[in-house]
Amino acid sequence: MNILDWNALESDGQARALTRPVQAVAAQTRESVAGLIAQVRADGDVALRAISARFDGVVPESFEVSEAEFAAAELAVPAELRIAMQQALDRIDVYHRAGMAQPYSVETAPGVVCEKMIRPIGRVGLYVPAGSAPLPSTALMLGVPARLAGCSEVVLCTPPRKDGTADPAVLVAARLTGVHRVFKLGGAQAIAAMAYGTATVPSCDKLFGPGNSFVTEAKQQVAQDGAAAIDMPAGPSEVLVIADAGANPAFVAADLLSQAEHGPDSQVLLLSDDAGLIAAVQDEVEKQVALLAREDIARKALDTSLLIKVESIEQAFVISNRYAPEHLILALREPRDWLPQVEAAGSVFLGDYTPEALGDYCSGTNHVLPTAGAARAYSGVSVASFQNQISVQAATREGIANIGPCALTLARAEGLGAHANAVALRLGVAP
Amino acid sequence: MNILDWNALESDGQARALTRPVQAVAAQTRESVAGLIAQVRADGDVALRAISARFDGVVPESFEVSEAEFAAAELAVPAELRIAMQQALDRIDVYHRAGMAQPYSVETAPGVVCEKMIRPIGRVGLYVPAGSAPLPSTALMLGVPARLAGCSEVVLCTPPRKDGTADPAVLVAARLTGVHRVFKLGGAQAIAAMAYGTATVPSCDKLFGPGNSFVTEAKQQVAQDGAAAIDMPAGPSEVLVIADAGANPAFVAADLLSQAEHGPDSQVLLLSDDAGLIAAVQDEVEKQVALLAREDIARKALDTSLLIKVESIEQAFVISNRYAPEHLILALREPRDWLPQVEAAGSVFLGDYTPEALGDYCSGTNHVLPTAGAARAYSGVSVASFQNQISVQAATREGIANIGPCALTLARAEGLGAHANAVALRLGVAP
Numbered sequence: 026m027n028i029l030d031w032n033a034l035e036s037d038g039q040a041r042a043l044t045r046p047v048q049a050v051a052a053q054t055r056e057s058v059a060g061l062i063a064q065v066r067a068d069g070d071v072a073l074r075a076i077s078a079r080f081d082g083v084v085p086e087s088f089e090v091s092e093a094e095f096a097a098a099e100l101a102v103p104a105e106l107r108i109a110m111q112q113a114l115d116r117i118d119v120y121h122r123a124g125m126a127q128p129y130s131v132e133t134a135p136g137v138v139c140e141k142m143i144r145p146i147g148r149v150g151l152y153v154p155a156g157s158a159p160l161p162s163t164a165l166m167l168g169v170p171a172r173l174a175g176c177s178e179v180v181l182c183t184p185p186r187k188d189g190t191a192d193p194a195v196l197v198a199a200r201l202t203g204v205h206r207v208f209k210l211g212g213a214q215a216i217a218a219m220a221y222g223t224a225t226v227p228s229c230d231k232l233f234g235p236g237n238s239f240v241t242e243a244k245q246q247v248a249q250d251g252a253a254a255i256d257m258p259a260g261p262s263e264v265l266v267i268a269d270a271g272a273n274p275a276f277v278a279a280d281l282l283s284q285a286e287h288g289p290d291s292q293v294l295l296l297s298d299d300a301g302l303i304a305a306v307q308d309e310v311e312k313q314v315a316l317l318a319r320e321d322i323a324r325k326a327l328d329t330s331l332l333i334k335v336e337s338i339e340q341a342f343v344i345s346n347r348y349a350p351e352h353l354i355l356a357l358r359e360p361r362d363w364l365p366q367v368e369a370a371g372s373v374f375l376g377d378y379t380p381e382a383l384g385d386y387c388s389g390t391n392h393v394l395p396t397a398g399a400a401r402a403y404s405g406v407s408v409a410s411f412q413n414q415i416s417v418q419a420a421t422r423e424g425i426a427n428i429g430p431c432a433l434t435l436a437r438a439e440g441l442g443a444h445a446n447a448v449a450l451r452l453g454v455a456p
Numbered sequence: 457m458n459i460l461d462w463n464a465l466e467s468d469g470q471a472r473a474l475t476r477p478v479q480a481v482a483a484q485t486r487e488s489v490a491g492l493i494a495q496v497r498a499d500g501d502v503a504l505r506a507i508s509a510r511f512d513g514v515v516p517e518s519f520e521v522s523e524a525e526f527a528a529a530e531l532a533v534p535a536e537l538r539i540a541m542q543q544a545l546d547r548i549d550v551y552h553r554a555g556m557a558q559p560y561s562v563e564t565a566p567g568v569v570c571e572k573m574i575r576p577i578g579r580v581g582l583y584v585p586a587g588s589a590p591l592p593s594t595a596l597m598l599g600v601p602a603r604l605a606g607c608s609e610v611v612l613c614t615p616p617r618k619d620g621t622a623d624p625a626v627l628v629a630a631r632l633t634g635v636h637r638v639f640k641l642g643g644a645q646a647i648a649a650m651a652y653g654t655a656t657v658p659s660c661d662k663l664f665g666p667g668n669s670f671v672t673e674a675k676q677q678v679a680q681d682g683a684a685a686i687d688m689p690a691g692p693s694e695v696l697v698i699a700d701a702g703a704n705p706a707f708v709a710a711d712l713l714s715q716a717e718h719g720p721d722s723q724v725l726l727l728s729d730d731a732g733l734i735a736a737v738q739d740e741v742e743k744q745v746a747l748l749a750r751e752d753i754a755r756k757a758l759d760t761s762l763l764i765k766v767e768s769i770e771q772a773f774v775i776s777n778r779y780a781p782e783h784l785i786l787a788l789r790e791p792r793d794w795l796p797q798v799e800a801a802g803s804v805f806l807g808d809y810t811p812e813a814l815g816d817y818c819s820g821t822n823h824v825l826p827t828a829g830a831a832r833a834y835s836g837v838s839v840a841s842f843q844n845q846i847s848v849q850a851a852t853r854e855g856i857a858n859i860g861p862c863a864l865t866l867a868r869a870e871g872l873g874a875h876a877n878a879v880a881l882r883l884g885v886a887p
Contacts, residue, residue: 116570119564120570139547253833287872374848378851379856424810428547451707
């Protein structure tokens with residue numbers, strides 16, 4: 026990891042330090058994905074079989090997971106894991122349920138009632154990656170809010186394993202959350218199938234979930250085409266830790282590494298006003314990384330990661346808000362006192378005993394979060410992500426008598442005569 | 457307007473009837489917009505001047521509206537219009553304020569508190585069109601929720617008039633809502649300037665508002681590039697009216713026409729179970745359209761619009777949900793009883809005395825709504841559109857003792873050793 030002194034940098038050096046290592050999507054990826062999508066649109070299931078054979082090295086006998094496979098998955102998953110998934114699910118449910126938007130109604134003028142109705146998005150598609158590791162936790166993070174929203178059909182795609190089956194833990198997690206149908210499909214082909222539909226995969230109104238660069242590019246392309254909405258743009262995972270002199274270097278190092286092991290393009294930043302802490306964290310990272318099963322991946326991520334010395338914790342928050350990290354860990358003595366300083370981040374972790382791993386799995390918050398600075402204008406997945414909010418208005422004769430003249434004046438000012446006429450007719454006046 | 461009998465159509469005829477007249481964005485538009493954006497990114501204000509001269513036929517001396525211009529606008533706007541804008545603003549404020557998301561906190565396990573914080577998006581850019589007519593109402597619809605959200609910098613772009621000034625009503629509306637800076641810029645160049653920033657126009661985190669095909673394509677491109685988020689994809693305005701035998705044909709015709717006058721590509725649909733009502737509406741449309749100042753535009757829109765005979769009001773709702781209209785008018789005897797049938801729509805208007813024009817201007821709901829079927833998975837603009845929701849979690853030692861083992865089990869199952877280690881270190885156990 027490289028150490029930088031923030032205040033010794035010129036402004037372009039500072040900007041460079043906060044630039045994500047990811048580059049723009051390669052033109053080649055964009056074209057490949059466009060080609061795969063076109064193939065699925067043209068040839069449906071036939072294309073899905075051809076593409077799966079090419080990329081996954083296997084064509085499942087049936088893409089849809091059967092009852093027999095779900096039953097086998099239940100037997101294959103150890104009891105301890107099943108219980109842990111249920112516990113995580115329960116906490117995710119409690120947190121997400123508490124934040125659900127409520128319908129409301131307000132009289133904006135005598136005889137004019139304006140309301141908000143909340144409706145589930147009809148059919149939603151969830152993507153659960155299974156690259157270097159299958160992620161049953163992602164099935165929980167997407168399935169729970171989909172169920173709370175009341176979506177009538179929840180579809181989940183996850184890549185097949187080499188033997189053509191799906192990861193049992195992902196299947197059990199999907200069933201625990203009430204997902205309706207699971208397909209063994211990965212990559213851009215899964216996204217294309219859920220967006221446009223094939224004979225076996227239904228077309229969905231909105232797609233959710235993380236994925237590799239092909240998956241995220243495919244989500245962007247189907248959204249751009251208007252085929253399906255998507256949860257958010259996605260990039261590699263990232264964490265920013267703000268630590269003071271009192272932080273525990275071993276804890277901070279462990280948190281940095283739990284981000285770094287996600288992938289070689291993960292980004293990890295530490296900001297501290299204490300040079301001693303930074304040095305101690307660096308030592309700890311070296312010690313801990315050598316013990317990791319995913320040491321190679323973590324080391325690659327660390328190559329582009331930074332330990333930054335700042336002049337004060339206040340300055341650290343200015344930098345953090347500019348960077349807008351997906352995960353923000355406050356390894357500070359009175360972390361709650363600093364919360365008002367947080368303007369842009371996906372999810373925040375307070376104090377020495379709240380490692381990011383808790384939020385990744387089971388504190389209750391969602392782990393599908395905005396990356397690559399998107400936290401400046403996007404929020405993580407919530408129940409609202411699976412709902413439409415529809416406004417409703419009802420005016421009585423008295424109501425339109427009260428507000429109609431205002432509408433008439435504005436319609437005339439905008440030169441929209443038919444608008445004026447629609448109001449004037451009800452008022453019995455000239456438009 | 458063409459009359460169709462829904463149940464006499466084959467399924468492909470039904471699908472065709474519900475296909476929006478808009479086609480995919482022309483490749484030429486896409487390329488032109490990409491070129492304009494590239495020009496603004498490369499040459500900043502110089503490009504803005506060149507593009508404005510070319511498309512608007514004028515280069516304002518300064519793009520930013522000065523205090524003197526605001527003062528002149530205040531004098532130019534008639535008192536009646538100013539009052540109407542203030543009244544509309546007040547009702548928009550009441551409705552939007554009542555629906556604001558609240559922060560919350562919940563204990564998901566002993567010693568584990570999960571929260572949601574709400575923060576304004578820092579800098580937002582509003583686009584207010586001024587093509588065939590300037591739209592001060594759009595400035596209100598965007599400016600009010602931006603102010604309620606507490607955005608620290610609200611920027612607004614609106615095209616200059618031929619004399620290089622901005623429409624006075626738009627300026628007054630902008631000031632009423634507390635917009636901080638207004639620029640006389642239109643089209644794709646305005647979107648590019650707000651997304652990437654120039655010497656005079658600040659770069660914004662999220663862009664809002666309707667516009668022509670160049671503006672909407674530019675919004676899509678800057679969002680795709682990750683430069684700025686956008687409120688929603690946008691297309692031509694549209695209305696679907698469901699009317700029963702008791703509906704007033706003149707009112708229904710006026711509502712259809714107030715949509716049709718927006719533009720030649722506006723889409724207008726009437727669904728009724730009563731052939732007599734359909735015939736009467738057709739007659740009324742003919743009578744009323746001839747009296748409109750914007751008759752030519754309305755007639756063009758009517759060419760692709762449909763009056764559809766359905767077998768029942770229940771069937772009308774099935775069709776409407778499939779179409780997912782931006783505006784849905786229920787010209788029914790007991791409209792509220794039918795609300796539970798509405799699954800997808802932007803905004804709903806109940807009964808004979810709630811013309812769409814009320815929602816366009818001053819009932820209190822927002823008129824920036826999802827079009828082109830996007831209402832299946834997008835909602836209209838609200839205060840939440842201008843906010844980030846940030847999750848927060850805090851575990852004590854007791855808290856991680858309670859949920860840490862669950863996280864450990866899941867991390868091990870996913871093969872993420874550093875995640876397990878970050879938890880195990882705090883628990884004082886082996887990862």
